[in-house]
Amino acid sequence: MRPLILALAFCFATVASAQAQDLQKILQTHADELSKPSRNSVSVVLDDLVASGLPQVTTFLEQWSDKNVWRRDDGMFFIAREKGDDLSLRDVDTRAESTEAKDGFTQLKPNGGVRRVIGTALVQFQLSDPDLARRETAVASIARRPEADQLGPLLASVESETDSALKARKVQLANLLQAIFGDNPQDRIAAINSLSKDTSVEARAVLNQILSVKTGVAMTAPEGNIARLIDPLETPDASYAELVAAGLAPMRTSPETIRAALEANIQGARVGDVPVAQLGTDEARNAAYAKLAESGLVPPLVTAADCDAALAAHVFYAKYDEADPQITDAAEAALSSVEVRVGWAQSVDLALDGLSLASIYFLAAIGLAITFGVMGVINMAHGEFIMMGAYTGYVVQLFVPDYTLSIIIALPLAFAITFGAGVAMERLVIRHLYHRPLETLLATFGISIALQQLAKNIFGTQARPLTSPEWLDGALVFSDVIQISYIRIAIFVLAGIFLALILFVLKRTRLGLEVRAVTQNPGMAASMGINPDRINMMTFGLGSGIAGIAGVAIGLYAKVTSEMGADYIVQSFMTVVVGGVGNVWGTLAGASMIGFLQKGIEWLNPSNTLAAQTYMILFIILFIQFRPKGIVALKGRAAAD
Template sequence: MVRILLCLMCLLTSVSVASAQDLQSILQTHSDEVAKPSRNSVGVLLDDMVASGLSQVPAFLEQWVGRSVWQDDTTGQFYIATEVDDTLTLRNIDTGQETTALADGFSQLRPNGGVRRVIGTALVQFQLSDPDPERRHAALESIARRSDASQFEPLMASLNGEEDPALRARKVQLINFLTARFGDASEDRIRAIESLSSDTSLEARAVLSQILSVTTGVAVQQPDGNIARILDPMADPSANYEKLVGAELAPAIVPPGEIRAALEANIVESRVGGIPLARLDDPERRVDAYRTLADAGAVPPLVTQDDINTALQDAVFYELYDEDEVAITDAARATLDAVETRVGWAQTFDLTLDGLSLASIYFLAAIGLAITFGQMGVINMAHGEFIMMGAYTGYAVQLIVPDYTVSLLIALPLAFAVTFGAGVAMERLVIRHLYHRPLETLLATFGISIALQQIAKNIFGTQARPLTSPDWLGGALVISDVVQISYIRIAIFVLALIFLFVLLYILKRTRLGLEVRAVTQNPGMAASMGINPDRINMMTFGLGSGIAGVAGVGIGLYAQVTSEMGANYIVQSFMTVVVGGVGSVFGTLAGAGLIGFLQKGIEWLNPSNTLAAQTYMILFIILFIQFRPKGIVAPKGRAAAD
């Protein structure tokens, strides 16, 4: 007998285990909840599915959310199916075996949006421990978007088995967020809140803001609870009085039209409220008549401005924290203030990086002009077109050399050679005949700039051409959620530094630089010492043009390459040279810094209108030149006298 009982127990145990491994049985137990789920009823089914630990549950939940689950109208069995031309390919949810059938005998399950969100929350619990890192990452992002107290335990359970360092750090961060918002113990919540003081991410600030969420209200006296602040009722009297009326703490204001209608409806023997009609032309008499009717209960009471002010002063307008514990809201407020301070400093640093980046671009654009205009005194309106020629040279090289790194290394010296040659040709053919004739030089170079733009349009068309940066220049250096700078801008900054040191070396340490400075200060004396001023002028103009070409390659990686791109930098280039100090390389650097930081600062103050920022910048430059006409770094010695 005992042996028989043991056999029966083993049989029952095996049957229960088999049924526990059968998802279809669980679904049949909750058939109605599966076929017609609601947000209130689906929770029981999901709890049983999660408790079963079946490996096929996540796949079923994904298909259920995707509306790929069908039910056999005859047997009530559930299948995962795809429909093609009224034919279903059915897959058994437990075995995966596939069959086909006509769609007429099946019903597609279509859970609504609310149910799908509940299912998605349950699905996240499985995805947190999924072998695929991408699925785990998607689950974490789902938790981040829709945080809920029920996600805490599954997240904690998945932490120990997490081997990916990045995903593990993300889980720890989300656990900290959930603890701060939904932790059971106040000490744990406060500890988690205080740990966010060094986290400047938008998510951390959102968590703190959610803890500090408030509900506004009005009462006769200050209510109990965690008061955030008492509001000034006179800050917005009209809106606040409407709140009083809505809370039934004050009578509604009677509009003038209703007052007139009430008076007309209560005329008795040519009188209203005892006042003759002839006297109702006076507004004060109309008020007296209406007040008499109100006292008699015939019309709603009249609300004067004095009544409004009195009602507002007697009421208490408040903001009440949704969080009941004062210690938690105090910790959240102190932490959020500390985070906002960090964010402010980070934004200042980010703005500084933006200003430095823009200054680097302006320095690259202006450094060649600092030679041709600063050293030679030639107003070259075609300087921007040399920048454009350099950018198009880089584009042409990329058409031939597909490797962007190699093409960039080829384009930089080639752009210098092309624009150096163009500058020499321009100086020999035009500029040399116009020295000391600034107006004619300006008009001639302006005409050349238009001609060069048209030539570029004829060759390359009017569409913007891509000058693609190498992969190692893609993306950005992310310092924090607030501070980041693209690698291209860093490269332009480095290129600007290289230009600065190379140009200083040429002007200060080479024979060419010595001869350039000699010809600039006193051409006659330089000629008497055996220096050929014509040759030096040609080489100087070519050098400035060549530098503009190399700058064009750098700027082209950042800006669009078009035939008009040079015109976007010519005004800033001249301003940079003039503000910095004509003839000074360090002055050009200072001018680029001033204009770059000034423009970014104005754009930060007025971010929606960049045109206004440029206008204000030009006005500032005009005022600056009025007070310091020789620029930031004024020339000295004989150059200053000239």
């Protein structure tokens, strides 16, 4: 048995050794085509390489495309890297490495056209490569440069694909290629019909490619797949220029041409038997030019009437590049369905953007709604409390490099810092200015400027990063049209949590009961043992603390600078006023209205954000004229004021 086993092993080794040398043999067969390749000759080499199915072909094609294949003077091919005056060689079959002098080798340098052909062949191997990254690269390469001969290998690789996501991508890409390059019209139509539910940019590009047209003009309507007939009178000048370019009509005689011809043919104060003194009108100049044309001195006169007659005598059309009308009809129907779906998807995406912006405005304005509604104080420094919260998050991240943990620490810390700052501001300034709104506005405006300058002195004028955790990177993608970033989703969730907490505090706690009592009737609340002064202080601190937390959330989405509060103070006041002063639900309604309105105006006028904000302010001014107490009017002191 032992001699038999050794003999079998020797046979297997011999066969394996022979197979290992197969690639070099194929290369030797096509040595001339490899040394001086062209787009036509290289296809023969590639066909043999692809048919061989050898695993080392993939590496060889990659290296050949990258100009790393060298031929030795004896005709042998190697994969090589330059190393000074030597070459670091690798055998194309055995991968054995060696080093030789560069003088005895010639580098193969395929041009760009040949490399594209090589890339197409290489994709066929990469589609079924054991390495997932190579397969993904191959699919991405097909998506960038789709060609007809890629359809077969792509379809063949679908069944053996083990990665579910990549398999779905292969099926989608094969569907797109089938729609363009399929041999059977029924298969193409089926692929096109399947694209009617695909809102991706690729699908729309494929359908538009199938429906591409070329315009033309002829004496009679041509045969073929005509997309539409064109009315030349819609653009008469361009249509007549097309006639001239097609050689179907002479160039129109312009007034400048007529004048130059008349000046060149003046003889004895006359032009074509017409006195020069009588050439003061267009009709006279045209008549003189016509006589010159009859004499053969100038080209024939082509008037506007002649142009109109020529336009009427010809047929202008747009003809599909695709010859089969069934295919273009299917593509038209599919594209129409896709456009409807894209329209709905854009509406959903716009609604998500509006909801996201409304969440940001709600977070920025809810603290102001509490202080303004309960105390009637116009706090122009509210934006600076937002700024303080954002900078708190930045400072925490300097000491806590774990971004998730730093955000968890920053939220309560920002509340504590801005709560304390709000209480200090109320005790030192606001309490002395109650019922004096103008002085309150000026004082808080001055405080806001001072806080901005203080932030500049501490942190500088450059924007500081407030980095979000990795799990907030990227976006939730529903389709090529509908997507929303995870940060915006987090802000929306945070806004919902705050709404629930504030409603709980106001409706279910003693502090909330006292706040509502002071809001509705401070005199009666005082007679019942509630200290309005203390409630005002706590309310102002609570509103400021909420602004600090909002600053951390907004800082994850926007830039953190000393002026960031100014970007939200106007919207915050508009949110409070439009929604209804001192009402949580009113603030939510106001934020929703302003957020959706701003996004809607920006969608109508995307190139000018400043104009969109201006239109929004004008709309809100008109809205307040008809509903001065806001969407949700408050009962009690604020309503009476």
